[in-house]
Every structure is written in C-alpha cells, then in structure tokens.
Amino acid sequence: MIIGGGIAGLATAAGLIRRGIEVRILDRGWLPWQMGMGFIVLRTGLDALCELFPKVLWGSVGAPVLRAKIMTCDSELLSDTRLDAYAISRGTLMETMLRQLPPGTLVDHATVADFARTSDGRVRAVVCEDGRIFPCSMVIGADGIRSTTRRLLHPQVSLDDVRVREVVSIFDAPHVAELIGTTFYKYYDPDGGFGVGIVHVGGGQVVWFVQHDAARYDWADLSPGMIRWKIWEKVAGWPAPIPALWAMTKFSKSHLWFTRDLYPDYDYARDNVVLVGDAAHPVLSFTSHGATGALEDAVLLPPMLSNAFTDPEREAAAAAFALIRRDMFERIVIEGREILERFLLPLAKQPQGVMVPLVK
Numbered sequence: 001m002i003i004g005g006g007i008a009g010l011a012t013a014a015g016l017i018r019r020g021i022e023v024r025i026l027d028r029g030w031l032p033w034q035m036g037m038g039f040i041v042l043r044t045g046l047d048a049l050c051e052l053f054p055k056v057l058w059g060s061v062g063a064p065v066l067r068a069k070i071m072t073c074d075s076e077l078l079s080d081t082r083l084d085a086y087a088i089s090r091g092t093l094m095e096t097m098l099r100q101l102p103p104g105t106l107v108d109h110a111t112v113a114d115f116a117r118t119s120d121g122r123v124r125a126v127v128c129e130d131g132r133i134f135p136c137s138m139v140i141g142a143d144g145i146r147s148t149t150r151r152l153l154h155p156q157v158s159l160d161d162v163r164v165r166e167v168v169s170i171f172d173a174p175h176v177a178e179l180i181g182t183t184f185y186k187y188y189d190p191d192g193g194f195g196v197g198i199v200h201v202g203g204g205q206v207v208w209f210v211q212h213d214a215a216r217y218d219w220a221d222l223s224p225g226m227i228r229w230k231i232w233e234k235v236a237g238w239p240a241p242i243p244a245l246w247a248m249t250k251f252s253k254s255h256l257w258f259t260r261d262l263y264p265d266y267d268y269a270r271d272n273v274v275l276v277g278d279a280a281h282p283v284l285s286f287t288s289h290g291a292t293g294a295l296e297d298a299v300l301l302p303p304m305l306s307n308a309f310t311d312p313e314r315e316a317a318a319a320a321f322a323l324i325r326r327d328m329f330e331r332i333v334i335e336g337r338e339i340l341e342r343f344l345l346p347l348a349k350q351p352q353g354v355m356v357p358l359v360k
C-alpha cells in the first residue's frame with residue numbers, strides 16, 4: 001500500500017507494477033496549488049522517468065534545461081554553468097504518470113490518519129479519516145513534506161520553517177519561453193536575500209519564483225494584491241523579462257512556499273513501513289532535489305522489494321534502501337543549507353562567488 005499519490009507515490013507504483021507487485025495508492029486528493037507549479041529535474045530524475053514510464057516521450061511534455069545563468073539585477077553575469085537537466089510542470093508530470101498506471105491504482109479522497117498494527121508491531125491496515133480501512137502487507141509512505149506516515153513513525157520529528165520563502169507562479173507565456181530557451185535564469189539582489197528564478201517547463205509555460213529572506217521581507221500575512229506590490233517595489237527596474245512576468249502574473253494564483261528541510265537523524269524505515277520522497281527527505285528547493293530525489297527512490301526501492309516475499313525479507317530490503325538514501329540525503333541537506341546561507345549574504349561577501357542552486 002502506498003500512501004500519497006504525488007511524484008514519489010505514482011513513480012514508485014510504476015516501478016512495483018513493472019515487477020508484478022500488486023499495489024494501491026491512497027491519496028487525500030490533489031490540491032489545486034499542488035498541480036500548478038513546476039520544477040527542475042536533474043539527469044538522474046529524468047533517467048528514472050524514462051525507465052519507469054518508457055512509453056512517454058518525455059522530451060515532448062517538458063523542456064530541457066542546459067544552462068544556468070546567474071546574474072545580478074543589473075544584468076552583470078556572475079556565472080554561466082552547463083546543466084544536464086529537465087523542467088516540467090507539476091500538473092503535467094503527475095497527469096502523465098497517472099495515465100500510465102492501470103485504472104483503479106489510485107484511490108482518491110482517501111486521507112490516511114492512522115495505522116492498525118498487530119501485536120508484532122507490523123502495520124496490517126491503514127485507516128482513513130472517513131473510517132475506511134485498507135488492509136496491507138507493507139506501507140510505503142509517499143505523503144509529502146507534512147507526511148502523516150512520518151509522524152506516525154516518528155512523532156518527535158518536526159519540520160522547522162527555514163528563513164527563505166518563495167512566491168512561485170506559472171503561466172502560459174510562449175514568447176517568454178522562446179526568449180529564455182533552455183537556460184535557467186537566476187537574478188540576485190546585490191544585498192543578498194532576494195532573487196528571481198525563471199525557467200521554461202515545456203509547452204510554452206514559464207515558472208518564475210521570487211526567493212526572499214523572510215526576516216527582511218515578511219509577506220506571510222499579506223494579501224496576494226499586497227505581495228504583488230511588494231514584489232514590484234523590488235523588481236520594477238530589473239532586466240527583461242522580469243517586469244513583464246510580473247505584469248502577466250495573477251498573484252492570486254501564485255503560491256507562497258515556506259521552504260523546509262529535515263536533517264535525517266531518524267530512520268526512513270521501521271517495521272513494515274518505509275518512507276520515500278519528501279516524506280523521507282524534505283530538502284530545500286535550492287538543492288533542486290525534491291522531485292529528483294522522489295524519482296530516484298522510485299527506481300531504487302522496487303527492485304529491492306521484488307525478491308522479498310516474507311515480512312522479514314521486505315523489512316530487510318526497506319532497511320537497506322533507507323540506509324542508502326539517508327547517507328545521500330545527509331549530504332544534500334547539508335549542501336542545501338550552505339547554498340541558503342550564501343543566498344542570505346550580500347554578493348560582495350560571497351566566499352567563492354555565487355553557488356548554482358542545485359546539489360548534484
């Protein structure tokens with residue numbers, strides 16, 4: 001049983017089904033903001049998509065990202081790095097993956113609230129908020145950053161707010177998409193703590209986000225209209241296409257994202273439950289490793305489970321997966337925090353120049 005039909009849940013289901021393992025996904029229901037945004041997927045994530053969903057022409061639903069150009073808001077080029085990445089809107093990615101799964105795999109409007117365990121501690125059923133009970137032999141928790149599965153395994157683990165927040169917007173802008181091509185642009189305020197990123201996510205859709213230090217720009221309680229003007233105060237004189245993007249954006253449809261991560265000092269697997277994706281390893285968006293990490297999990301875990309037929313075998317496979325992933329995400333969390341610290345500094349005080357916002 002998989003809890004959560006986001007990127008990790010759908011992709012892991014695809015990996016298990018390909019190996020003949022029967023699987024069901026319970027999801028509480030996709031929220032509009034979850035469908036709307038988009039992100040960069042690194043090469044390992046794109047390889048995972050191609051392996052898990054070989055019938056999809058991924059090149060035609062997303063867009064390649066082959067360079068990252070980091071500039072000041074006065075158009076001074078700070079760095080120009082080659083990338084081997086891909087960008088896609090979240091809605092397109094989820095709908096494309098879901099279409100590839102057998103009908104009935106995803107059970108919608110099923111919000112998991114609790115587990116029913118036997119005396120050996122193993123989960124034998126998941127219990128939904130509305131009282132429905134789904135029996136299971138194993139649970140894969142893919143229920144995202146505020147994971148109920150993680151809370152049920154580790155009630156003491158809690159997410160903290162990180163100082164940086166993002167206002168993320170997506171819209172159809174084919175002319176801007178053509179202008180930016182395959183480059184991920186990031187513009188920084190020389191005083192630090194404020195930046196704008198722009199990327200084409202395919203089909204003429206552009207995602208742009210305003211990363212800001214919440215200690216200097218506390219917009220959490222502002223209306224979308226006020227956030228719109230606060231952003232304008234900062235970006236009015238910034239290079240094209242930023243003012244045009246601002247003018248085209250309906251901020252009522254933008255998402256104010258509180259970036260969060262978790263240092264992995266807890267187990268990703270316990271008894272017959274294993275965490276994947278953001279449920280296991282929330283990371284800062286600076287790492288560009290959220291979606292990529294979820295997709296990597298989905299290629300790694302299913303083959304480890306495919307030869308596990310008993311409870312102890314499944315638990316050993318889950319524990320091995322958890323160890324490999326925890327080691328990797330310890331590094332990613334640490335590097336993500338370093339990129340964040342550098343983002344908060346004025347450009348003149350950056351120790352070795354700006355860092356490209358991703359961890360390989």
Ligand SMILES: Cc1cc2nc3c(=O)[nH]c(=O)nc-3n(C[C@H](O)[C@H](O)[C@H](O)COP(=O)(O)OP(=O)(O)OC[C@H]3O[C@@H](n4cnc5c(N)ncnc54)[C@H](O)[C@@H]3O)c2cc1C
Nearest residue numbers: 004006007008027028039040112143144277278288290291
């Ligand atoms: C604004 C923004 C920008 C981002 N930018 C990037 C980027 O550039 N690069 C990148 O790699 N990543 C990025 N990410 C992160 C990326 O979207 C996530 O890391 C990725 O979606 C993780 O997938 P997941 O399946 O683990 O979680 P999610 O996609 O969040 O899926 C969790 C699923 O679980 C369901 N669920 C939750 N609770 C329950 C419950 N109790 N019962 C049943 N179902 C439940 C939810 O409905 C959801 O469908 C960004 C995220 C945001 C919000």
